[in-house]
Amino acid sequence: MTVIEEGQIQIHTENIFPIIKKAVYSDHEIFLRELVSNGVDAISKRRMASIAGDCEPNEEAKIEINIDREKSTITFSDNGIGMSSDEVKKYINQVAFSSAQEFLQKYEKEQEGIIGHFGLGFYSSFMVANKVEIITKSAKEGSTAVKWSCDGSPNFSLTEIEREEAGTDIILYLMQEEIEYIEPARIKTLIKKYCDFMPVDVQFSGESINRRNPPWRTSPQDMQEKDYIELYKYLYPFQGDPLFWIHLNTDYPYNLQGILFFPKISGRADWESGEIKLYSNHVFVSDSVKDVVPRFLLPLRGVIDSTDIPLNVSRSALQSNKKVRSISNFISKKIADKLKVIRNDDSNFYCQIWDSISPFIKIGAMEDEKFAEQVEDLIIFQSIKQERLKDEETITNSDNTVYTIIQEYVNRIQTEENKKIIYCTDEISQANALALWKDLGKEIIIADTVIDSQFIPWIESKLENISFQRVDAEIDEDTSDKSPELKDIDGESKSDILKELIEQSLDNKNITVQVKSLKSNSDVPAMILLPEQMRRINDMGALMDQKLPGLPDNHILLINKNHPMVEGLSKLKASSIIVGTEGKSQNEELIKQIALHLYEMACLGIGGLDPTKNISFQKRSAELVGTLLGKIV
Numbered sequence: 001m002t003v004i005e006e007g008q009i010q011i012h013t014e015n016i017f018p019i020i021k022k023a024v025y026s027d028h029e030i031f032l033r034e035l036v037s038n039g040v041d042a043i044s045k046r047r048m049a050s051i052a053g054d055c056e057p058n059e060e061a062k063i064e065i066n067i068d069r070e071k072s073t074i075t076f077s078d079n080g081i082g083m084s085s086d087e088v089k090k091y092i093n094q095v096a097f098s099s100a101q102e103f104l105q106k107y108e109k110e111q112e113g114i115i116g117h118f119g120l121g122f123y124s125s126f127m128v129a130n131k132v133e134i135i136t137k138s139a140k141e142g143s144t145a146v147k148w149s150c151d152g153s154p155n156f157s158l159t160e161i162e163r164e165e166a167g168t169d170i171i172l173y174l175m176q177e178e179i180e181y182i183e184p185a186r187i188k189t190l191i192k193k194y195c196d197f198m199p200v201d202v203q204f205s206g207e208s209i210n211r212r213n214p215p216w217r218t219s220p221q222d223m224q225e226k227d228y229i230e231l232y233k234y235l236y237p238f239q240g241d242p243l244f245w246i247h248l249n250t251d252y253p254y255n256l257q258g259i260l261f262f263p264k265i266s267g268r269a270d271w272e273s274g275e276i277k278l279y280s281n282h283v284f285v286s287d288s289v290k291d292v293v294p295r296f297l298l299p300l301r302g303v304i305d306s307t308d309i310p311l312n313v314s315r316s317a318l319q320s321n322k323k324v325r326s327i328s329n330f331i332s333k334k335i336a337d338k339l340k341v342i343r344n345d346d347s348n349f350y351c352q353i354w355d356s357i358s359p360f361i362k363i364g365a366m367e368d369e370k371f372a373e374q375v376e377d378l379i380i381f382q383s384i385k386q387e388r389l390k391d392e393e394t395i396t397n398s399d400n401t402v403y404t405i406i407q408e409y410v411n412r413i414q415t416e417e418n419k420k421i422i423y424c425t426d427e428i429s430q431a432n433a434l435a436l437w438k439d440l441g442k443e444i445i446i447a448d449t450v451i452d453s454q455f456i457p458w459i460e461s462k463l464e465n466i467s468f469q470r471v472d473a474e475i476d477e478d479t480s481d482k483s484p485e486l487k488d489i490d491g492e493s494k495s496d497i498l499k500e501l502i503e504q505s506l507d508n509k510n511i512t513v514q515v516k517s518l519k520s521n522s523d524v525p526a527m528i529l530l531p532e533q534m535r536r537i538n539d540m541g542a543l544m545d546q547k548l549p550g551l552p553d554n555h556i557l558l559i560n561k562n563h564p565m566v567e568g569l570s571k572l573k574a575s576s577i578i579v580g581t582e583g584k585s586q587n588e589e590l591i592k593q594i595a596l597h598l599y600e601m602a603c604l605g606i607g608g609l610d611p612t613k614n615i616s617f618q619k620r621s622a623e624l625v626g627t628l629l630g631k632i633v
């Protein structure tokens with residue numbers, strides 16, 4: 001193979017310059033963040049250099065922003081290290097050349113956070129300005145000041161100029177279409193947004209705007225509860241108090257500081273982009289930490305500040321990598337640890353906050369196996385049982401509500417033949433079925449959060465030989481009286497007759513009629529049962545359509561043979577048939593109406609009557625009472 005030529009790729013400044021100006025950063029407003037960050041870096045560098053005796057320290061470090069409406073200029077002034085003409089040539093005239101690396105190597109001992117490192121930020125000023133001037137004087141002794149000027153073409157001029165103090169002024173001549181940035185309110189908002197926690201005083205027209213001192217950089221030992229709450233309210237006004245928080249502070253294997261708050265979740269939580277604010281070296285970077293924290297923690301709030309999160313040139317977009325993944329694992333672990341502490345130290349408080357935190361934990365466990373192991377003993381369910389459970393197996397909060405973890409429930413049913421965990425997802429619509437299990441002395445857990453429709457099958461898949469059954473799925477042998485029934489001369493029992501007559505009255509093949517004598521809870525004449533697997537499929541379908549699950553077409557109508565109303569119905573059937581004027585038995589019609597009434601009452605009990613059925617139910621009830629009263633009179 002003949003090598004024709006080897007060499008260096010050429011870049012034509014005229015072509016690449018517009019790309020750097022416009023395309024590297026997506027959002028024009030970030031020019032302010034970049035220029036203030038450069039000022040902060042210059043001030044940090046002056047501090048480091050002065051400690052090493054290489055220059056005079058500044059009196060009082062500050063960055064000032066001023067506007068001149070007539071000239072349409074914004075000026076950023078800092079009293080940092082400044083630049084000599086050689087440094088301007090080196091770091092400004094050479095695009096993508098940052099001094100950060102060199103500087104930190106030189107002052108290795110005093111190394112501290114330098115924001116810039118790509119050598120591009122300054123050029124973001126050309127997104128809003130058609131001309132930029134730099135007036136700068138190096139803080140090193142004997143330096144002369146220089147003025148650099150560029151009109152947005154690749155041509156610049158560099159001249160000597162008079163200037164007393166060391167430091168830098170960057171003057172932006174705003175383009176007509178970017179004139180909004182001259183408005184004081186706009187500038188102040190941008191300072192608050194990007195520079196609020198920067199370590200240097202940022203002033204606009206002489207007024208200090210930023211808050212500085214980020215509390216997450218303070219040692220947790222020096223922070224009090226009120227400091228955390230104050231920060232939360234500052235970052236998220238009008239949101240009430242947080243439930244609790246974790247203070248993240250680590251240097252190894254990556255540098256990360258932050259405070260994450262568990263908010264009181266009311267209504268819909270933000271599971272999409274989240275509200276945690278991402279900072280890099282005190283500089284606000286993004287409102288979305290989607291790629292840094294695991295999805296299940298997105299509804300958390302607070303701040304993550306890390307120089308080790310690899311941001312691309314525009315800072316806002318993250319490059320997902322191994323480090324980010326391990327940061328994400330670190331955060332999950334810290335949260336699990338904090339929850340363990342609360343669970344052990346203040347179980348009453350743990351029970352109180354459980355409703356708010358359970359969606360995070362359940363989703364987290366389903367999505368992340370490692371997290372699932374960490375929170376295994378932290379997932380609790382309210383437990384209902386007539387007889388008091390042992391204290392060491394449960395947690396009881398101050399209002400005597402008992403909670404259990406699933407493993408303890410499993411341990412308690414080990415000796416039972418049918419190892420079933422009975423659960424209830426709605427204490428109102430499942431009240432009758434729930435009462436039946438309660439009367440039997442069975443332990444029932446309450447799984448009434450939206451996520452439970454997915455979480456219950458998930459835990460079930462993790463347990464061996466244990467199944468979950470909703471209270472209204474089926475009525476066990478234990479709940480009904482199995483004493484043999486007397487049959488009539490045709491060999492039919494009372495149950496068979498009732499079943500037949502109700503089936504005929506309902507005339508709906510999707511409804512399976514079961515007749516049983518319930519041992520307890522004889523207040524209920526009929527109940528709707530939804531077999532477990534069929535109901536789960538129905539629930540999943542509703543979830544996918546983002547609807548609330550309705551009554552599935554196929555369901556069971558359980559008739560309680562012991563109930564006086566059902567007994568009355570049997571008697572009515574057995575009584576002599578009186579044929580009315582239309583040649584139809586009056587009682588036959590009445591039986592049909594009572595059977596339908598029984599069914600609709602059962603539907604009403606589970607909240608399953610749609611508006612039309614609800615009206616016809618009321619109409620039928622009134623008619624029925626009227627007919628029956630008519631019979632008495």
Ligand SMILES: Nc1ncnc2c1ncn2[C@@H]1O[C@H](COP(=O)(O)OP(=O)(O)OP(=O)(O)O)[C@@H](O)[C@H]1O
Nearest residue numbers: 038042082091098099116117118119120121122168
């Ligand atoms: N206000 C300033 N005072 C002193 N030096 C400055 C100032 N602004 C820029 N510089 C010098 O110019 C260099 C290039 O600045 P630029 O903003 O383009 O990149 P950076 O800050 O190094 O990196 P990044 O692109 O990540 O912001 C800086 O490294 C610094 O040496």
